[in-house]
Amino acid sequence: MSEIPLLAVEGLTREFPTKNGIVSAVDDVTFHVNKAETVAIVGESGCGKSTLAMTVLGLQTATAGEIVVQGEHLADISKVMGDRIGREISIVFQNPHSALNPKMKVGAIIGEPLKTAFSLSRKELNERVATLLTEVGLRPEHMRRYPHEFSGGQLQRISIARALALEPKLLILDEPTAALDVSVQAQILELLNKLQRELGVSYLFITHDLGTVDYIADRVIVMYLGKLVEGGPVKDVFNAPAHPYTRALLDSVPTLDPTQRERLKIISGEVPSPINRPPGCAFAPRCSYAQDRCRHEVPATTLLDGIRDVACFHPLITKAPN
Amino acid sequence: MTEPILQITDLRVEFPGLVRNVKALRGVRLDLHKGQVVGLVGESGSGKSLTALACLGLVPSPGKVSGSVKLDGYEVVGRGEPELAHLRGGVAAMIFQNPMRALNPFFTIGQQMVEVIRCHRPFGKKEAVQAARKGLQDVQMPDPEIALGKYPHQMSGGQIQRVMIALGLACKPRLLIADECTTALDVTVQAQIIVLLRELASAYDLAVLFITHDLSVVATVCDRVAVMYAGEVVENGLVVDVFADPLHPYTRKLMSTVPTLGRADGELESIRGQVPDLALPMAGCTFCDRCDFATDVCATTPPGMQGYRADHQAACHHTAQRVATE
Secondary structure: OOOOOOEEEEEEEEEEEEOOEEEEEEEEEEEEEOOOOEEEEEOOOOOOHHHHHHHHHOOOOOOEEEEEEOOEEOOOOOHHHHHHHHHHEEEEOOOHHHHOOOOOOHHHHHHHHHHHHOOOOHHHHHHHHHHHHHHOOOOHHHHHOOHHHOOHHHHHHHHHHHHHOOOOOEEEEEOOOOOOOHHHHHHHHHHHHHHHHHHOOEEEEEEOOHHHHHHHOOEEEEEEOOEEEEEEEHHHHHHOOOOHHHHHHHHOOOOOOHHHHHHOOOOOOOOOOOOOOOOOOOOHHHOOOOOHHHHHOOOOOEEEOOOEEEOOOOOOOOOOOO | OOOOOEEEEEEEEEEOOOOOOEEEEEEEEEEEOOOOEEEEEOOOOOOHHHHHHHHOOOOOOOOEEEEEEEEOOEEOOOOOHHHHHOOEOOOEEEEOOOHHHHOOOOOOHHHHHHHHHHHHOOOOHHHHHHHHHHHHHHOOOOOHHHHHOOOHHHOOHHHHHHHHHHHHHOOOOOEEEEEOOOOOOOHHHHHHHHHHHHHHHHHHOOEEEEEEOOHHHHHHHOOEEEEEEOOEEEEEEEHHHHHHOOOOHHHHHHHHOOOOOOOOOOOOOOOOOOOOOOOOOOOOOOOHHHOOOOOHHHHHOOOOOEEOOOOEEEOOOOHHHHHHHO
């Protein structure tokens, strides 16, 4: 790829010291996000997907590794530059009920980042807020209301409007639809697709819902216990997963077709505690393909068929099926 | 057919409001026979959890309940606490959405299980401990003996949900009400619990009322499904029939809004508008404002539940016409 990716993350590690030793919430993760692209990060609770997002956003400091935004290294920029980067990356949180200040009117909530960044007259500010509200499918007069007057779906639209206020290049979406009903979830996903088409913004979409990934993302990264186990284009990864964990994850998703219910397969056991991390491959204790080597040696991430990263000694496929 | 284990007829629940009363349930009708796993689906506020609470006489004050709920032939509506005590746990048990909050953090799993078992059965302490251990074995808990001595915070969400199921089944109920019992779990653990519930239901000939907002979970677990909207059951039938050909426009819409694996190319539909305010009087069909097929009759006359195919009912004025033209 000749063009510089919007976001490049290189060997990112985030460790937390605890009473019982060091926990690597994110362990040597490498990936990139291109312009106007959606990359999804999936995994079960505790796999480090939210910590990864917070580190990219600068809300957590990386223990090791590099985050490069549009060719600029995040680590060696001063606070002033940091603010500028802050305008390039924005976030929408999972629960809009707790992400919005109940004491502020919607106009003030969306206007706050604008006020901080630019010196706008009141009229200009109101016009900009009105445009943002219209963009996310609400009406300009909504700016005079308080958050409690809105439904969950509408609040999430307001969160999105706030995140888009400074015209960021990258939007981090941390489980933005997990707290919403399916019919509302569909509306929000549609809105996100529409905004990407119109504004050319990139998304880093964090979720545990594989169905949503299939719908919204171009590429997907699967994480397990802080490590990247597989990454690549959604179609390839979902149609022919290479890592046994990806396969297991896909097999665990219930289908909408009752006649296909026997396809649901279960893997035994649960995600181990990150404190007692198994030596070798973290998935080995639950993996039906595991051999001796998997239990002692950590598999490195390798590039499979040119487009896909896999960290496994015995990948399920070695070449892309045509 | 034999007498149903759970028979809900014209169940209504009303909460007094400042201006108007909120009619949270508006005539729910549902039967559950033994060995059946019935899914109750709907969006937030459609009344699925309230229906479950009403089955055990747990509707919070000041809610007013009318209609009839028969548990194993015994009328629940209008009964006082002492009369209901033996039904709860004994005839019907309930597992809740957030298992972490359902257990007391100060007592071990064993202590809490023994307490429940001794409330309902004439067991000594030793027998009760044995029953608890057996219960944990039945839900495939790894190391039941160790699990008995653990406190809730020492277990994972999936393990606690197994404990809750074991607790629910400890007194051999005939009906298990599972309220969003897999919602808080990760997908691989959800799959484990789903398979476990299916095995238990067939092993004990247990009737299960499975409440969820996740249609794919219903498709995977349940034999029958009842779809709720705005405090009513709008469609009811065998899972295979309802998912293959939903009769009510709401069910159709709901299914097309679910992003599923391998359907990425299809447009994801969304339902326009919002769920109606349950405090306002509704003359006609509760879904008519959001429905693509709505006509004048929908706004004025409430559609009753009507049977179409064998064992498949829906409450819609236009279903008959649609089925006839197909």
